[in-house]
Amino acid sequence: MTAGRFAPSPSADLHIGNLRTAVLAWLFARSTGRRFLIRVDDLDDRTSVDIGRRQLADLEAIGLTWDAVEWQSEQPDRYSSALEELASRGLLYECYCSRKDIAQAPRAPHAPQGAYPGTCRDLTDAERAARRAEIGRAPALRLRTDAIVHTIGDLLHGDYTGIVDDFVVRRGDGVPAYNLAVVVDDSAQGIDQVVRGDDLLPSSPRQAYLARMLGFPEPTYAHVALVLNEDGARLAKRDGAVTLAEVGAQRALAQISASLGWRARDVEGMLAEFDPAGLPRRPWIYTPEASGSDDG
Ligand code: GLU
Numbered sequence: 001m002t003a004g005r006f007a008p009s010p011s012a013d014l015h016i017g018n019l020r021t022a023v024l025a026w027l028f029a030r031s032t033g034r035r036f037l038i039r040v041d042d043l044d045d046r047t048s049v050d051i052g053r054r055q056l057a058d059l060e061a062i063g064l065t066w067d068a069v070e071w072q073s074e075q076p077d078r079y080s081s082a083l084e085e086l087a088s089r090g091l092l093y094e095c096y097c098s099r100k101d102i103a104q105a106p107r108a109p110h111a112p113q114g115a116y117p118g119t120c121r122d123l124t125d126a127e128r129a130a131r132r133a134e135i136g137r138a139p140a141l142r143l144r145t146d147a148i149v150h151t152i153g154d155l156l157h158g159d160y161t162g163i164v165d166d167f168v169v170r171r172g173d174g175v176p177a178y179n180l181a182v183v184v185d186d187s188a189q190g191i192d193q194v195v196r197g198d199d200l201l202p203s204s205p206r207q208a209y210l211a212r213m214l215g216f217p218e219p220t221y222a223h224v225a226l227v228l229n230e231d232g233a234r235l236a237k238r239d240g241a242v243t244l245a246e247v248g249a250q251r252a253l254a255q256i257s258a259s260l261g262w263r264a265r266d267v268e269g270m271l272a273e274f275d276p277a278g279l280p281r282r283p284w285i286y287t288p289e290a291s292g293s294d295d296g
Pocket of ligand 1: 006007008010041182195196200
């Protein structure tokens, strides 16, 4: 059974940009006969059940329908068994580095920017014991990768090649890292179509690589352009009327539809107009006052 999904992090109410991404994920799934699932990415302790529930209510208010909802916090065994499997294959190692250590580490001349420099990769047992005692907190776990880059297929970006370094799969606080959880969940839920904001495009080669290491099929990706404010920065709460409570469902739907070049005023109407090839490739610049005025 094939499925698409929307996976919000319940750390803040959804804003119009998140709602637009959710609508697009729903359109991609429904227009291809897939199931549509909601996964609440609530592993991080900056997230809350109340916000998660409000996000679901907002998605419902704009007319989205789904086949199942899952909360990551209810799936701990999934992540621990994937970590055990990787550990049993010798693919994990402890990392004692702080952000500062990583920023200051010497790197090989051709190492890609933003890649982990490998500081803790080949330590001896004695060195590990010493580092563990020295940092006085639990270490993170990193994946031992052989790739430097990996190429994914994206319906909007074509082939996209990005860095695969030894990325963190379990954080120092014991929480499964986003890059691990997303891969394990997508596979467990039968998700073969990942539609999300293009801020996550650079993470997808790491995720697809990990999926392959775990023997999971790589999903099809569609990374959609984000919504920006008038200054060209990512839309945020401080930009004014951006949440559904502030904008209202009808106006939000009209704005989302107009931003995609459509006339429809509800998601079923958008489904009738949906053509992935015609989606705008540029970010939508959202101006709360102006974009509300043509709503009649
Ligand atoms: N929960 C992640 C976020 O809101 C998205 C996860 C995903 O779509 O892969 O940024």
